[in-house]
Amino acid sequence: MDKQKAYWIYTKMNEIRNFEEKVRKIFSTGSIPGFVHLYAGEEAIAVGVCAHLSDNDYITSTHRGHGHCIAKGCDLNGMMAEIFGKETGLCNGKGGSMHIADLGVGMLGANGIVGGGFPLAAGAGLTAYVRETGGVAVCFFGDGANNHGTFHEGINIAAALKLPVIFVAENNGFGEATPFEYATSAKTIADRAASYDIPGIRVDGSNLVDVYQAAEEAVERARNGEGPTLIEAITYRTYGHFEGDNQAYKSESDSENWPVEVDCIDKFEQYALKKSLLTKTDISEIKDNAHKAVEAAVAFAENSNEPSPDTLTENVYVQYK
């Protein structure tokens, strides 16, 4: 990791944190429709993985997708406007928080269906394989999705055909309100890789460097035609399943079981300072810029127009009047 990469990483982590804290605040005032699922606290995973990707690579995401979008390079203004349901949003206000997508940067969409991403990532991997684009596809998914049938089908297809796909589990301890251990009949998600004869690696998801290194190897394997890797990153969901969730199912011992004693951004900051990858000036500059970028995104969203009524029936394959 060089200084430039560290600067990018720290920027993206701070952009995600600021973005999510801001969305949380605005959502509580009632000016965002629907529901939002926040990624705050899990930044090291999306950023540590996407640090190895370019616009030529694809990712699939989840209902908790804002962090993946930002790490993959989605425009903050377009994202915020989408969450507000404005015409300037990345999906012109049609999709909302759970469906933010930007094909221009290889972002195949947040997703409202748990487990939706596995076959979708395999499909992007198939294109890369057939057309020899040199690209890879990353499937981010939560621990809840690891029990879904599509987990098996998607990973098996990618592994059997040696497609350039990386499956990244974000094990935050809960699938909605249900603890991971209750719903999963395996000690770890990484263990399940053995059934597909692919590497399964478990990393501390709060440690960006661990995620970064595991992803580096996995992406290299995929680019070399050696097939998929399953990475399980252990993390913790700072907030509820959705905003407004009372989270009564969480207990004090949860934080002992999950490595959350040090925030992932602080952890990386200390590392980067120690390794002289970032200076204190860099850090305050990045924090300041991230804050400003998110404030600007909110202003952009607030000042944007609602979508025109005509667009209601546009983009449907067949239009009826």
Added chain:
Amino acid sequence: MARKITFSQAINEAMDIAMEKDDKVVLIGEDVAGGATVDHLQDEEAWGGVFGVTQGLGNKYGRKRVIDMPIAEAGYMGAAVTAAVTGLRPISELMFNDFIGSCLDEVMNQGAKIRYMFGGKAKVPLTIRTNHGAGAGAAAQHSQSLYGMFTAMPGLKVVVPSNPYDAKGLLLSAIEDDDIVVFFEDKTLYSMKGEVPEGHYTISLGKADIKRNGEDLTIVAIGKMVHVAMDAASKLAEQGLEAEIIDPRSLSPLDEKTILQSVDKTGRLLIVDEANPRCSIATDISSLVANKGFDSLDAPIKMITAPHSPVPFAANLEKLYIPTANKVVKVAEEVVGELTLARY
């Protein structure tokens, strides 16, 4: 006057009564208890489903009868089918009707066909509870109204209640029925209050309810659209037009007789449905009346539905997506145009 409770409470009460009465009734689904195995969790704090509809049942009946499932719809919906065949009477909650995409085989190819394929030698006493409907800002994958799709499948019964009283009586019928019943709950009606008697009562599946009597036109409305139609009827009444409003309550079986009799009386038919228009309940009822009640008609049948598009996220577009009372009034005025002219 009977006490008033919410739509959500009425549904909860129906399940409570059914579970109390018959220990073969079990409730399964994602977070229907909400945090199963979390020791410290006090019942009132547990989720009881993502909308809190099943709250309290986990504590009362224990985790052997109120069972949280992994997020694996194909797995638990298929399990619910054969649990029903082999001796339980499950209520299986599909968190959003949109998630049927993840378990359609289990419902369509297994559950719905078992009784027929096995020569009538199996029963599938399963109730699938699910929610539908736009208006909550939940976007394209959490807002559809898919009851038409289920109605198209032989072997399924389909229920869409519009108020707390009907919801309780219909759900008890559904649970006690020996066939698969898919029970649709509009997520935007959960907080609606209405009079609901205590204790056990049932409403027969296949019996429509005339929510308002009128002579000038018939409006058949599904689920929440009953309220939209009622609003429209009040506005039409100011112009001297009396609409008869029919709530089919169950789409399969469908109370054809009540609909045909009403159209015979009024000569005009409007159908108000929030689902997409093609191959829908609205087209199905249009076709029913065109086929069996053509001679009763004095004007073309009209459908007021969502457009042929997914549910948009943006609040202004979502508002346009859902049929409104004003739209119903406008179309009703067109349909009764001749009648109005004749009067004045």
